[in-house]
Amino acid sequence: MLMGSDDDPFTMLPWCGEEDLPHYFEVMKQYFNEVLHLPLLVYSADEEGVKTMGLGDDPRYQVTEESIYRDYLYSGEGLRTLAGKKYHQKKNQVNRFRRDFEGRWEYRTLTCGDRETVLEFLDRWFAQHAAQADEDMRYERQGIGEILQECCRLSYKMGGIFIDGRLQAMSMGTLNPRENMAVISVEKADPSFPGLYQMINQQFLLHEFPEAELVNREDDMGHPGLRQAKESYQPIGFARKYTIRQLDYAGGAAKG
Secondary structure, three states: OEEOOOOOEEEOOOOOOHHHHHHHHHHHHHHHHHHOOOOOEEEEEEHHHHHHHOHHHOOOEEEEEOHHHOEEEEEHHHHHHOOOHHHHHHHHHHHHHHHHOOOOEEEEEEOHHHHHHHHHHHHHHHHHOHHHOOHHHHHHHHHHHHHHHOHHHOOOEEEEEEEOOEEEEEEEEEEEOOOOEEEEEEEEEOOOOOOHHHHHHHHHHHHHOOOOOEEEOOOOOOOHHHHHHHHOOOOOEEEOEEEEEEOOOOOOOOOO
16 A cells, blocks of 8 residues: 555555456455545556456446556567667667677676665666656655565566676566566666667567567656657557546545
């Protein structure tokens, strides 16, 4: 359970099999109604989950699309090969990095044993961006730390680019096997190395998700700079997100 900007508790749809979703949805609703004495509030529900539950036509719930939180979807093959005119600029940036740092860089798959190396890199990255730090960045740093603490039990893959033996870029993601889709949750690089962001983007997919048909690079959190960066990779579609508000809570009316 998390707290929203108006201090209302909210949750997310549970990560489970489609067949188990109705059961766990009811468990969440009971907790909100009987323990918190509040209507159920779910943020960032995926379109598939909303359809599976039939919530769009259910008068007990208000389902509203969160247009600024839609996830960007890309062609896996396109991001791995950077072939074609629409990826021309990205390929040039990758080639520039290869030329400028020839013999000095290498890609490595990262494991739980690399936790301290990753944390040291993240501390440097967030320090570099301290002037732009906001609530989203603080939550992101906390979330990455929690993933690293539990990485041996989770299905996340990690990879990094080392320059002169030091980690300067890393990415983290997982595979949705049902849709053969790589979901990229974290991508960080030292911006002082031209082309490094483009390089980690490509190399992570080549090494960790070589067969993924789709790539989900998540939302832009409403940040113009992040939106521009995600749009520059030529998305082929979007995974839409929804807010679910319970309207039939017996203890009081749900907030509008």
